[in-house]
Amino acid sequence: MPLNRRRLTLALAALAAIQLPAQAQDWPGGKPIRIVVPYTPGGSSDIIARAIATPLGEALKTNVIVENKPGANGNTGTDLVAKSPADGLTLLLCDVGALAITGSVYKKLPFDPGRDLRGVTMLAYSPHLLVVHPSVPANSLQELVALSKTTKLNFAVTAIGSAPHLAGIAVEKATQARWEYIPYKGGAQAIGDTVAGQTQVLMNGMLATLPHVQSGKLKVLGVSKASRVPLLAQVPTIAEQGVKGFESGTWQGVLVPAGTPAPVLAKLSAELTRIIRSPEVRERLVSQGAEVHTMSPTEFAGFFERERRNWAAVVQKGGVSLD
Structure with missing residues (x-):
């Protein structure tokens, strides 16, 4: 590579390295953020979305709106987010376990959860x-x-x-x-x-x-x-009542479109983790039976893949399939 071209390449790389943190610092630049819940109001995901929306807006100095987009067993709202611009302004808050199941249950999907979405953080388990x-x-x-x-x-x-x-x-x-x-x-x-x-x-x-x-x-x-x-405490587990080893639950987490800039992803993850762990939000959820669980984007990816494999085996055994 000629010397001048090499210097230009290095200069551009250095400029990009400087601009990435600035990108996270400036984001969201006063633009509103929407949290899409792909289910009807009143469910677990909706409860958590509304618990975090106000503090997230205060932290990022913008309006955060919760939008319920039910339909097709959660696929309508999920597809909307998967096809949204990767700018960190459209978030998906859903049952991560259900999202991991989707690819095994449906023969055809308009999106690929593993390819089109990126996990930000887990929030809670119940x-x-x-x-x-x-x-x-x-x-x-x-x-x-x-x-x-x-x-x-x-x-x-x-x-x-x-x-x-x-x-x-x-x-x-x-x-x-x-x-x-x-x-x-x-x-x-x-x-x-x-x-x-x-x-x-x-x-x-x-x-x-x-x-x-x-x-x-x-x-x-x-x-x-x-x-x-x-x-x-007085209610026995299902495993205690003869179904040995039985355990299941609902995992709520936040995802964004794949391609969302890493600094924006990191900032979102940090703010959401701080908010969900704050005493006021944690105590509110714990009093309703949820446990706060957070994960880094990398940990989230590993968890999602394990859930996908585990539920695929259950789906196959149960013979569940949808067009």
């Missing part, structure tokens, strides 16, 4: 609660299984192929229970119909479901965690 309408004459998983063999039970699921749906299939197969799955467009609708008695059984994230248990509108029969949770 185990699934197995709940029933109070009129259901069962007070344990064993009693529910026995009842399912003599009585028609409708099992509400947030979406076909969602983590709660696959968790329900796993319990069904392990216990030989019998119930019919009724799909919804999000956790809030599934909870609403179970509270109303239109469906009798529900598996859903603790964050959105616990308030209805505490109010007596739903009856909890089991927790899908390896150990009991302090807020429901």
